Amino acid sequence: MYCVESSEYDIVIIGAGILGTSLAYMFSGFSEYRVLLVEREHEAALHSSSRNTGVLHRPFYLDPAKKKVFAKAAQFSYPLWKELSAKYNLPWSQNGTVEVAVREADVETLQKYEQYAAANGMEPDEFALLSQEELKGIEPLVKSKGAFYSKTDTGVSFGQYARKLLEISIAKGLSIKFDTAVETVLANESKLILRNRDGKEKTVRYGALVNVAGSGAVHLARKFGLAKIYAVLHFRGDYWRVSDSLRGRIRRNIYSVPRHSKYPFLDPHFVIRHDGKMEIGPNAALVWGPYGYLRGDPNRRLSDIDLFARPLMPKLKLFTNMEFMSMVRQEWKSSTHRDAMIGRISQFVNGLKPGDITGRGLSGIRHSLIDSSGFVPEAVMEIGGSSLHVMNYNSPGATGAPAYAAHLIGKMLDAGLISEKRIKAENEGDILWGSAFSKLLENMT
Numbered sequence: 353m354y355c356v357e358s359s360e361y362d363i364v365i366i367g368a369g370i371l372g373t374s375l376a377y378m379f380s381g382f383s384e385y386r387v388l389l390v391e392r393e394h395e396a397a398l399h400s401s402s403r404n405t406g407v408l409h410r411p412f413y414l415d416p417a418k419k420k421v422f423a424k425a426a427q428f429s430y431p432l433w434k435e436l437s438a439k440y441n442l443p444w445s446q447n448g449t450v451e452v453a454v455r456e457a458d459v460e461t462l463q464k465y466e467q468y469a470a471a472n473g474m475e476p477d478e479f480a481l482l483s484q485e486e487l488k489g490i491e492p493l494v495k496s497k498g499a500f501y502s503k504t505d506t507g508v509s510f511g512q513y514a515r516k517l518l519e520i521s522i523a524k525g526l527s528i529k530f531d532t533a534v535e536t537v538l539a540n541e542s543k544l545i546l547r548n549r550d551g552k553e554k555t556v557r558y559g560a561l562v563n564v565a566g567s568g569a570v571h572l573a574r575k576f577g578l579a580k581i582y583a584v585l586h587f588r589g590d591y592w593r594v595s596d597s598l599r600g601r602i603r604r605n606i607y608s609v610p611r612h613s614k615y616p617f618l619d620p621h622f623v624i625r626h627d628g629k630m631e632i633g634p635n636a637a638l639v640w641g642p643y644g645y646l647r648g649d650p651n652r653r654l655s656d657i658d659l660f661a662r663p664l665m666p667k668l669k670l671f672t673n674m675e676f677m678s679m680v681r682q683e684w685k686s687s688t689h690r691d692a693m694i695g696r697i698s699q700f701v702n703g704l705k706p707g708d709i710t711g712r713g714l715s716g717i718r719h720s721l722i723d724s725s726g727f728v729p730e731a732v733m734e735i736g737g738s739s740l741h742v743m744n745y746n747s748p749g750a751t752g753a754p755a756y757a758a759h760l761i762g763k764m765l766d767a768g769l770i771s772e773k774r775i776k777a778e779n780e781g782d783i784l785w786g787s788a789f790s791k792l793l794e795n796m797t
């Protein structure tokens with residue numbers, strides 16, 4: 353059934369973000385498949401996978417009933433990332449996160465977190481509910497009506513993790529094409545036309561295809577005749593840098609219970625990055641398309657602008673919703689005015705002054721799927737022919753990427769896109785994640 357020539361691969365993966373590289377690593381390490389990874393940039397993980405808060409989230413805030421797959425993915429991935437960082441000396445800064453109740457009503461949410469944490473498998477000594485006084489004892493600058501303390505949240509560099517996985521995978525035989533985008537799809541013939549930055553085209557035949565192209569995933573899925581009911585909106589999260597004078601005065605990430613639970617954004621936080629640098633953000637500013645942070649990028653194309661792309665109905669519904677539009681205006685303010693961002697963080701952190709902001713930090717863009725009922729809360733997976741597509745893969749997607757990759761392998765097995773006979777799930781001793789792989793497949797499928 354599968355291929356022999358160099359322009360033919362058993363599996364083609366589109367997108368070398370944290371999910372694509374995790375999946376590529378699993379196929380290279382634990383299967384006999386010949387895999388090609390295609391990435392439109394010159395390096396892996398240049399978009400969401402590096403432009404994020406960098407927190408390896410513990411799953412205390414994920415409802416185990418409604419967010420089961422993401423909660424499991426976060427829980428099972430934590431020791432895998434720990435193993436990777438220990439083995440290759442990559443960033444691992446276990447600062448912990450405190451999530452505070454700003455309003456009295458938020459206290460109930462914190463109590464739910466305690467149940468979720470236990471149900472999702474966190475150990476009892478990893479978390480605690482804190483009273484106002486207890487919180488003052490560990491974070492004197494933070495004000496609240498109470499807090500949930502997740503002690504094992506960890507600052508990491510998902511970009512470095514993705515690039516290390518890629519390096520190991522290439523050593524194990526993975527093929528990679530950088531600076532190459534998937535332009536045309538001949539789904540009936542299981543062929544793709546790839547185009548590199550110089551405009552050269554190449555046809556590749558695949559046995560199975562996985563589209564994990566992040567912000568580009570919906571466009572690609574449509575080329576396969578899928579994802580037609582979804583519109584996509586892009587929201588840029590901007591961060592502002594905080595002066596070193598606060599170093600040591602705030603020791604943990606400080607989050608607040610999100611105000612708008614029907615919108616899939618967390619409110620901005622105070623973040624301590626893996627290298628000790630401090631930032632506040634991100635907000636969620638509506639932008640024109642998936643690469644709305646790249647001012648002056650010569651590769652920016654009109655086709656990337658999809659704010660007004662079809663289907664329009666789900667967007668029109670949102671754009672005529674006063675509450676949503678007021679949120680959009682407010683979110684933009686904290687992109688253009690640092691005082692607006694400081695104002696938001698000052699609701700739960702005392703003593704932040706405009707002079708404490710030393711400049712702009714990172715910006716990262718999330719893509720959010722909407723349908724006729726509004727924002728789609730979960731990641732969406734669609735299978736068509738011999739292709740599988742993952743869309744709306746948002747936070748804490750980076751945290752859960754290895755286990756979610758195992759989940760995708762399970763789905764591909766179920767759909768007959770790959771065969772169990774060519775998966776090597778036995779314990780591979782010394783190989784990274786070797787002792788966990790078969791259990792992971794079992795638990796995530």
Ligand SMILES: Cc1cc2nc3c(=O)[nH]c(=O)nc-3n(C[C@H](O)[C@H](O)[C@H](O)COP(=O)(O)OP(=O)(O)OC[C@H]3O[C@@H](n4cnc5c(N)ncnc54)[C@H](O)[C@@H]3O)c2cc1C
Pocket residue numbers: 366367368369370371372390391392393396397398399400401402403404405406407408409532533534535564565566567568569572588589634715716717718745746747748749750751752
């Ligand atoms: C502001 C922000 C903060 C976040 N904070 C956290 C956090 O603290 N912790 C956490 O766990 N998660 C966080 N997330 C979520 C997390 O970053 C994402 O879920 C994750 O990075 C998604 O990874 P990905 O591999 O699916 O996508 P991406 O990283 O976007 O990778 C997709 C890749 O596909 C490539 N591509 C696109 N189209 C094509 C094409 N046609 N041909 C070839 N290649 C293509 C792109 O160039 C890109 O490299 C955050 C996200 C944002 C935006």
